[in-house]
Amino acid sequence: MSQDTNSTPAIQADKLCLTFDANDGPVHALKDVDLTIEKGDFVSFIGPSGCGKTTLLRVIADLEHPTGGTISVNGMTPEEARLGGAYGYVFQAPALLAWRTIERNIGLPLEIMGISRAEQAERVQRTLELVGLDGFGRKFPWQLSGGMQQRASIARALAFDADLLLMDEPFGALDEIVRDHLNEQLLQLWKKTGKTICFVTHSIPEAVYLSTRIVVMSPRPGRVTDIIESDLPDERPLDIRESKRFLEIAQRVRNGLREGHSYD
Amino acid sequence: MTGFQRAIATLGGLAAAAALIIAILDPGGADMMLATGGLVLAAVGMRHHFGLNSGLNFGLMPQARIDLLASLGGMALLLSILDGDMPAASWALLVACWLFGWLAVEKAMAARHLSKALASVVSLAVPVFFGAWIIFVWEMMTIGLQIPTVLLPPPSMIAVRFAASTSILWADFQQTVIKAALSGYILGCGSAFIAAILIDRVPFLQRGLLPVGNFVSALPIIGIAPIMVMWFGFDWQSKAAVVVVMTFFPMLVNTLAGLQATQTMERDLLRTYASSYFQLLVKLRLPTAAPFIFNALKINSTLALIGAIVAEFFGTPIVGLGFRISTEVGRMNLDMAWAEIVVAALAGSLSYGLLSLLERQVTFWHPSNRRKSS
Numbered sequence: 001m002s003q004d005t006n007s008t009p010a011i012q013a014d015k016l017c018l019t020f021d022a023n024d025g026p027v028h029a030l031k032d033v034d035l036t037i038e039k040g041d042f043v044s045f046i047g048p049s050g051c052g053k054t055t056l057l058r059v060i061a062d063l064e065h066p067t068g069g070t071i072s073v074n075g076m077t078p079e080e081a082r083l084g085g086a087y088g089y090v091f092q093a094p095a096l097l098a099w100r101t102i103e104r105n106i107g108l109p110l111e112i113m114g115i116s117r118a119e120q121a122e123r124v125q126r127t128l129e130l131v132g133l134d135g136f137g138r139k140f141p142w143q144l145s146g147g148m149q150q151r152a153s154i155a156r157a158l159a160f161d162a163d164l165l166l167m168d169e170p171f172g173a174l175d176e177i178v179r180d181h182l183n184e185q186l187l188q189l190w191k192k193t194g195k196t197i198c199f200v201t202h203s204i205p206e207a208v209y210l211s212t213r214i215v216v217m218s219p220r221p222g223r224v225t226d227i228i229e230s231d232l233p234d235e236r237p238l239d240i241r242e243s244k245r246f247l248e249i250a251q252r253v254r255n256g257l258r259e260g261h262s263y264d
Numbered sequence: 265m266t267g268f269q270r271a272i273a274t275l276g277g278l279a280a281a282a283a284l285i286i287a288i289l290d291p292g293g294a295d296m297m298l299a300t301g302g303l304v305l306a307a308v309g310m311r312h313h314f315g316l317n318s319g320l321n322f323g324l325m326p327q328a329r330i331d332l333l334a335s336l337g338g339m340a341l342l343l344s345i346l347d348g349d350m351p352a353a354s355w356a357l358l359v360a361c362w363l364f365g366w367l368a369v370e371k372a373m374a375a376r377h378l379s380k381a382l383a384s385v386v387s388l389a390v391p392v393f394f395g396a397w398i399i400f401v402w403e404m405m406t407i408g409l410q411i412p413t414v415l416l417p418p419p420s421m422i423a424v425r426f427a428a429s430t431s432i433l434w435a436d437f438q439q440t441v442i443k444a445a446l447s448g449y450i451l452g453c454g455s456a457f458i459a460a461i462l463i464d465r466v467p468f469l470q471r472g473l474l475p476v477g478n479f480v481s482a483l484p485i486i487g488i489a490p491i492m493v494m495w496f497g498f499d500w501q502s503k504a505a506v507v508v509v510m511t512f513f514p515m516l517v518n519t520l521a522g523l524q525a526t527q528t529m530e531r532d533l534l535r536t537y538a539s540s541y542f543q544l545l546v547k548l549r550l551p552t553a554a555p556f557i558f559n560a561l562k563i564n565s566t567l568a569l570i571g572a573i574v575a576e577f578f579g580t581p582i583v584g585l586g587f588r589i590s591t592e593v594g595r596m597n598l599d600m601a602w603a604e605i606v607v608a609a610l611a612g613s614l615s616y617g618l619l620s621l622l623e624r625q626v627t628f629w630h631p632s633n634r635r636k637s638s
Contacts, residue, residue, distance in 0.1 A: 082535070084538075087536070089532075089533070091529050093529060097530070097547075097548065098629040099551050109537045111547070112539045113537065
């Protein structure tokens, strides 16, 4: 599938709808979402709570099923993509298994996919180095700091070399300093590996700093209100966040959020 | 030294002083020894008030050691004069010994900066010392107060009986603990574990099997045991069947709860790897359920023993812990009944201890077992 899919977008959503049945009537988590994400993009989804950004990510991951419209992941249905191991998913919390060492946590997807032990060890070592956790492989998750645990969970999502990475507010629970550091590392990782990354966040600076495109969403019903292309240079030191261009883009995102949000 | 420790020391000193005064005012048997003992212990208890520093004040935990020595010395003295006619002073001295023993344990447990080896010795010594004290007081009371052996034989008598009948005890142990309790335990826990996994997998069984398990667990053992004797005969098989019935439900309920204990995020995680039902079970759900399962195994280890012993009251060949207890009680040989109880208690404690050890190995990752140093 890797030869002929260079032209197909990583994700293509067309009039995507998802309605939950709650006690007090239907909740439109997603309504008529049209979205195309090209291979190699770094796309951030930003919006207030309840705007459906996490739901959208979960639909891509086949953890939720849309009630209308179509969506394809690498030209396949989400289910085919999931069964084929097409994406790595990073959750809000590290979700590392406490009884496994960091090494064996990262090796978990490889184990499940039936990859040989020798190759498992080699890949685990490589991803450990990639996220800067070399030498911590024998530790248990509860012996590491929150930031290191989240890096381990990113390593786990990278271990099986899916070319799509879905990240649901992965740094939301971390303090600002650790967050800056991990943002920088994530950018380098993205450049090094050329993966497509879908990144859900609450933070405007985080979204602008990381992304090539920013998808602004608004709640009730959850829909896409604006898609902003970022023309920041590829090389992004942390102090780019004080540059004029950065602030302009951030302002546009803020405006987009304000428009989509009714304060009545 | 904390205020609490000071209070215990003062009380101990006062009790010892009381022993001294009673021994002088009311001379009886061994009054010289009791007076001396009272004097020494009173001095130990009051030393903090008079700023007395003992020559023993060196090395590790010197304070705790002096109190321990005082306590043990007093106990030795009391044992040496133990007979059916204890003078009043000896009871005051017993109280003093008990308080000094308590004080020594308090100080040893409060001690900081202990080496790892010493800390583990202390943590092991405390329960041993406590148990020894209970036996000591028991011995003192039963002999000193001339309690009839039918009501409560002294530990020394039980020990003598135990030593004299090891072959009978061993046969009873094999019959009841190894054959009946252990085989019933393995069958009951094993079948409940499999049933829990099936119930979790098949909703139909959830509706059907769970109420049945609930129902069976509510049946009284005195109703079950005779029925099992009818079904499986007099020998250990019927006792094992009772144990199966008793252990099934705790294991079933706990395993089911454990299988439900995984978090949505962890299940989603494995779903993104397209994991199969079996992989999800082995790699996530069973490890999460392990602490629950061990709870059931520990509860059941004592239940199994109780079940096997009680079931022998309803028909049995002439061997077994329950059989022996019921017949020896009928012949007023209470020391033999107590020797059997010792066997049962040892077997129960040992199995519980082994399970706890195993649990710590398997669920080392659980917050309650994480070692701070690692």
